[in-house]
Amino acid sequence: MYTRLILSAAVVAATSSVALADAHSCTFEADILDFTQEQIDALYDCVSDELLENYQSGDNEVAAVYRDWGHAQTGPAAPGFHGGRFLNTFVNEVGFDAYIQYEDDDEAFEMPVGSVIAKESYTLRDGAPRRGPLFIMTRAETADYPDTDGWIYSAVQPGGDPMGISQSFCHDCHGGYTHSDSLGYPAFDVRLSQ
Numbered sequence: 557m558y559t560r561l562i563l564s565a566a567v568v569a570a571t572s573s574v575a576l577a578d579a580h581s582c583t584f585e586a587d588i589l590d591f592t593q594e595q596i597d598a599l600y601d602c603v604s605d606e607l608l609e610n611y612q613s614g615d616n617e618v619a620a621v622y623r624d625w626g627h628a629q630t631g632p633a634a635p636g637f638h639g640g641r642f643l644n645t646f647v648n649e650v651g652f653d654a655y656i657q658y659e660d661d662d663e664a665f666e667m668p669v670g671s672v673i674a675k676e677s678y679t680l681r682d683g684a685p686r687r688g689p690l691f692i693m694t695r696a697e698t699a700d701y702p703d704t705d706g707w708i709y710s711a712v713q714p715g716g717d718p719m720g721i722s723q724s725f726c727h728d729c730h731g732g733y734t735h736s737d738s739l740g741y742p743a744f745d746v747r748l749s750q
Contacts, residue, residue: 583683588635588642599642600632603678603685606715611676611690614716618692620639622674626652629742637729637740641688645742649674651695655746662737666706671695676678687714693730693739694715695701 582602586595611619628645635642644716647655651671659665670693677688690712698706709726730738741747 567622569715582685584680586678588640593631593636596632596634596642599678599680600644600687603687604721606685607676607678607687607690610687610714610716611712612716614712614718615718616690616712616718617688618672618674618710619712622646622648622672622690625641625649625674627654628652628655628748629746630748631746633743633746636743638675638677638691639679639688641679642689643742644676646674646676656738658736658741658747660733660741663735665699665735667695667739669695669697669706673692673739682749689713689719692713695737707738 570719582599584595584599586592591599608623623646625646625648632642632644634704637643648671650674651667654667654671655673673693675691677691679686679688692710692712694708694710696706696708700706701708704723707727707730709721709723709730711721713719727738729738733740
């Protein structure tokens with residue numbers, strides 16, 4: 557009996573140390589669609605510093621300052637658009653108050669000109685975090701950019717270099733959000749309380 561207890565304790569200790577090692581090395585066994593909020597938060601903790609450092613390794617003006625802006629959600633949520641990646645949204649001072657109204661039922665709604673939105677993105681591949689681009693939307697005058705309803709789309713690659721993107725490709729999706737000025741807001745469960 558005593559031997560079984562010692563062996564059981566050894567197995568539990570070994571299992572616990574493996575779990576701690578996995579958490580420390582940022583590996584995850586679950587499918588991201590089945591992640592609990594605790595796992596979602598742990599994954600972000602694993603990539604947060606690296607995302608910022610890598611985005612800022614280039615010379616993009618938005619990448620240099622976006623983390624000083626308003627965080628437009630309580631934290632990351634389960635992945636969806638933008639290639640099934642987790643997204644974290646930040647909005648500059650010009651647009652933050654309008655953005656967090658999460659207007660989705662008013663065709664007349666427009667974000668203020670000068671609003672800039674930055675979305676960090678990342679996912680999980682083979683159990684380990686994988687960085688994605690920093691997606692950026694800048695609100696200009698609609699008359700100046702009529703094909704994209706006044707929005708300019710850009711992005712920074714995970715390593716900090718500019719990412720070549722097609723304005724029409726981005727707007728083909730965003731343009732479907734006619735009742736929210738082309739904005740696809742964060743999931744309901746991570747929106748700031750209003």
